[in-house]
Amino acid sequence: MxxxxxxxxxxxxxxxxxxxxxxxxxxxxxxxxxxxxxxxxxxxxxxxxxxxxxxxxxxxxxxxxxxxxxxxxxxxSFHELSRDIEKLALASYFAQAVKFCTPSEQNQRENKEGSLVRFLAVSLYETLHAGEKRTLTAVKSAFELRYSAMLGFAPNLVACHNCGRYDCENGMLFLSRKSKLVCADCFNPDFEGERVMLFPETLNAMRNIVFSPLDRCFKFAVSADAEKQLSAITEDYFLYRTERSFTSLKYFNDLIKGIDKSE
Ligand SMILES: [Zn+2]
Structure with missing residues (x-):
């Protein structure tokens, strides 16, 4: 056949x-x-x-x-990825993650979040062209959070889970294990679970990644501090939801840390 x-x-x-x-x-x-x-x-x-x-x-x-x-x-052809060791490491992480999370012999077309092939193609394209407008770390974050959403683990980033406010002048916190936002006014100080006080830029980037059409979910700009926060959040979120670690991710992170030190 x-x-x-x-x-x-x-x-x-x-x-x-x-x-x-x-x-x-x-x-x-x-x-x-x-x-x-x-x-x-x-x-x-x-x-x-x-x-x-x-x-x-x-x-x-x-x-x-x-x-x-x-x-x-x-x-x-994404052949050019192999000319840059960091880009190759990140692309390998994406391939490893998709391979792990996609069942074999099962139609993925019914996924209402759209074509997985197109998503991976866009992710590889953004990796190939990283450095011009955004860093590889930002591309990694967009992949991790958008892919989590495609797998059915979209966090609720619309508004405070308690009062429904979209924004709060005292800040918004992300409760990663509960996949939701809570504003600083509603936050219970006795809460002991994972939480991060978000930079407004980080929250904007997260909303862009989850809610934009596929071709725009990689297109956002963040400062270095917000990018660091975003990367820590999305990586933790994706690994927690997929319940595993990826050797290629560790390799990519070691490479990026090495670059930071040498600067
Ligand atoms: Zn609230």
Whole structure:
């Protein structure tokens, strides 16, 4: 049976000298593992499509439970990511996270939050172009919070959970384990759970990430302090909801810390 679908390669394992298994993220089938025969040969028409992060239209052949790549038409290449070690580390984190959170052989189209393939493509595109308008850390935050929302863990960022105010001159707190906001006037000082007093900029950025259309959720500007706060919040939130850690994230954070120290 032949199937055609758009997908992004989120994992790859070599088999012998010339072939490989690739994990392809698709909206129709979730993540599927497919064999790409001869993909490493210099004249193979799968050479670029079987590369990590390649975004292509794949024609897959399904035989019993196995998929093989019949042909592929590249749509966009994120190959340039491999020229920058920090960008590559962040892209690897996104791929690892999506691969972990997406069930295989399950249609993702019913997700009302939109196309997962498009979301990953936008995330990789923003990673590739980071540095011009926003940092990699801001891109990471947008990915973590928006993806949490797509997975069904959207925090309530509309207003204070208690009084319904959108803003408060004494500040707004984010209660991450409860996924909600509470204003400083309503906050119970005896509350012992996780809480962060948000910079107004941080709250604006969080609202932008969750409520904007997909192509604008990465587009926000924050000061260095707010960016640091935002990053700590979104990373903690995503890891807590997905209940795991990612080696690629640790690697990315070590790289970024190393850069901070050398400056
Ligand atoms: Zn309130």
């Amino acid at each position: 032949l199937l055609t679908c758009d997908g992004i390669v989120v994992g790859r394992r070599e088999i012998g000298e010339n072939s490989c298994f690739i994990d392809i993220l698709t909206d129709e089938l979730g993540v599927v593992e497919a064999t790409a025969h001869g993909a490493n040969k210099i004249n193979s028409n799968l050479l670029s499509s079987a590369a990590l992060f390649s975004y292509s239209e794949f024609c897959l052949n399904k035989n019993k439970l196995r998929y093989t790549v019949n042909s592929a038409k590249p749509k966009f």
